[in-house]
Amino acid sequence: MTEATRRERLRAETEREIRQAARALLVERGRDAVTLRAIARELGITAPALYRYYDSHDALLRQLCDDICADMAAALYADLSLETGHVGCKVRAVCRAFRRWALAHPQEFALVFASPRDPLGADQFGSVFLQLAGQLIASNLVATHADDDVPEVLHEDLVRFQQVLVDAVSEHGVSIGEDILNLGKIYHVVQSWVRLYGHVALEVFGRFPFAVSNPEPMFDSMLDQMLTDIGFSDDS
Amino acid sequence: MTEATRRERLRAETEREIRQAARALLVERGRDAVTLRAIARELGITAPALYRYYDSHDALLRQLCDDICADMAAALYADLSLETGHVGCKVRAVCRAFRRWALAHPQEFALVFASPRDPLGADQFGSVFLQLAGQLIASNLVATHADDDVPEVLHEDLVRFQQVLVDAVSEHGVSIGEDILNLGKIYHVVQSWVRLYGHVALEVFGRFPFAVSNPEPMFDSMLDQMLTDIGFSDDS
């Protein structure tokens, strides 16, 4: 069944354990607790042995980021698959799932979303977001926004994003026309991402200007407004 | 002129140098470079000497956060004082100033705004934001939003925020009535903070889903929408 040699299997297993230990340390004791020595201690080996698997502490942290993104993506997809309503419902579901995930995984969220990252940034999460956004846009057949809704200075960037979206979706076999994915919608996707990220980050980092005792309805309220703005009707 | 003894002056001077060195390290080499030993090296003293000024490395970082907030507040106030137009213009000016400051000080921004902070959070920045928001709201005499605009589940939190705002402004001698600072406006202030923070953080952390080549007009465009939503007329 498995084509891998014994050595390859052992190596893969060790690597799995490294990631798992790193993740546990991050979750339980924060970013600064994810040290090579602590991970090694957890596995019953010595720190330099980890250099057989990762070039540096930094590389291991990058891998950790990717793992987190992949897990988050899986969680979002799972929540999305439970939602069988129309597109507006799906968008709402995935936004709520994102918030839920972030609140349940604050350390992971902080590591992935709030570090002045490597400019590359071609991480797992990007493609997940593009995936979801692209699919949701593609299946929303009502084109309520025309191109001339957005200022012309933004066209260049939005066209680029449009291409990125089209590519991302086509990689999964879905093809959408430019008439459906028009610039007005693209712009609203960006704006929605701004509001979604803003709200979730503020909540996770406790940076609202006052103590919010009941943040969930506030999030839902923002979501309603966002969906209205993006062109979905408000009926739930 | 100065009532302080020689010793007090020297101490104050050293403390100033500590903060300055810590700040320089943060700016030039990132959060992780702000170590006690590096600071001490910069001052030509030894690391344990710093414990005469701060209880721990963590306490020093907290002080650094406060310093950053104070500096940012000063920068925002300065930019605000240059703007002599009506309230809409002032809001626009201070939002732009916030973005400009964040982009010019990414390490400081990350430290202050994107760490799962101490729940206390009664930092300098809070009062600055409340200051500005309160004043701007108070001077916007056109009450375009009524209380029934916002869902009732939010009332409890918004009333609390209303009180916080009223207190913050009254501490500076300005008193405003509840009729002006109604819940609809409060809600829009919160929503504006969500969008402002979201956009700036995404830009600083490079977390837009595509490479934005021209982010300024995108920010301005969001600002226009935000000001329209909040009830300011769109004439510049």
Next chain:
DNA sequence: GAACTCTTGTAAACACCGTTCACTGAAACC
């Protein structure tokens, strides 16, 4: 099966980190 290579781990070392503690020397006070 012996000789060989490749891989995975170790132990020791280096330079750095936060923190504690016993101490020194000078300033401030009475």
Next chain:
DNA sequence: GGTTTCAGTGAACGGTGTTTACAAGAGTTC
């Protein structure tokens, strides 16, 4: 002038990332 206060030192402890030389087992080749 004697005493107290206090900023600063040096040594030490246990922690960190990383490099190096080395050992020992797994896999391969003859």
